[in-house]
Amino acid sequence: MRWSRTVVALTATATLVLSTTGCGSTDADPAPSNSTGAPAGGPAVVASTTWVGALAKAAGIAEVTVIAPANVQHPPDYDPKPSDLAAVADADYVLYAEFDGFADRLTEAAGGDAELVPVQLENTPAVITAEVTRLGELFGTADAAAAWLAEFDSTYAELSGQVKAVTVEPRTAVSHLFMAYWAEFAGLQVTGTYGPAPVTASQLAELTAVKPAVVLANAHLPGANPDVDGATRVDIVNFPGADLDLLAVFRNNAESISAALAGP
Structure with a gap:
């Protein structure tokens, strides 16, 4: 029987655990995970x-x-x-x-x-x-x-305010195409993008030439992200963990970007 569209509003819960690593499920997991x-x-x-x-x-x-x-x-x-x-x-x-x-x-x-x-x-x-x-x-x-x-x-x-408060010059980034919108969250100017196709040698040279401070890398496609000389790579996530906490995605990325901008 289909659930009535006039249900009482349910309160969404949130937790802080974020899990995005790994490469698949096991055969011991017989049901939706x-x-x-x-x-x-x-x-x-x-x-x-x-x-x-x-x-x-x-x-x-x-x-x-x-x-x-x-x-x-x-x-x-x-x-x-x-x-x-x-x-x-x-x-x-x-x-x-x-x-x-x-x-x-x-x-x-x-x-x-x-x-x-x-x-x-x-x-x-x-x-x-x-x-x-x-x-x-x-x-x-x-x-x-x-x-x-x-x-x-x-x-x-x-x-967003916390990340933007981290002082760094130049405040520029190159980004995987699917992660470029995180630059606005971080107050970064995107000076080049790559993906989803593999990065060619000429494209890598172009990305390096703009001398970005960071590379906003796609953590879900690790092999698609180039190493750009002089730039700090930041692995950005889009998918939450099993807790389905979307806010944790923003907390995790804010921490990762802030650490990269702050340097050693």
């Missing part, structure tokens, strides 16, 4: 990855089942097992990003009962606000979504 473990009673929500699941949690869903394990380095490339997809059959909503490599398998497993909800993923205030608000309205948890967004706004402003 991540769940917030909150009390039952809300709509059954299945999310493709922890990033997607974090937005559902922020929107007020207390319990979210996630298909790609939190310890997969690049979750969109995860190859779901049949046991992973079994949970989709009982879902009221199936959330996914269109760039997820297994999105087709996920939506096929959903059949005709679950509502399929594509989600835009970008860790910027504008996109996060739009998606959390939209999901809160969809789930009937708008009050919880608004409360989380108020916390997000204050946390973002505080962390």
Whole structure:
């Protein structure tokens, strides 16, 4: 039976643990790998990855089942097992990003009962606000979504201010294409980007020539990031850990960027 759209707003919880390393799940994990473990009673929500699941949690869903394990380095490339997809059959909503490599398998497993909800993923205030608000309205948890967004706004402003307060010259960066928006968060000027294609020798020479202070590297695609002479590499994450705490992503990146800018 589909959950009523007029459910009582559920309060999203947040923890501070962030886990983004590793390269896959084990065969001993027979079920979808991540769940917030909150009390039952809300709509059954299945999310493709922890990033997607974090937005559902922020929107007020207390319990979210996630298909790609939190310890997969690049979750969109995860190859779901049949046991992973079994949970989709009982879902009221199936959330996914269109760039997820297994999105087709996920939506096929959903059949005709679950509502399929594509989600835009970008860790910027504008996109996060739009998606959390939209999901809160969809789930009937708008009050919880608004409360989380108020916390997000204050946390973002505080962390961004801390990073921008670190004195460094030049305040420039080269960045993986998918991480360039973190420069605005850090108060950095992007003077060059690379990816998603492999970096060529000529591109590396161009990146080196602009003499950036840091390289905003994609931690989820470690082999795609070049070493630029004279620049400090900062591994930036986009995907939360198993706790689905999106705020922890911002805390983690703020700490990493601040440390790189501060130097030894």
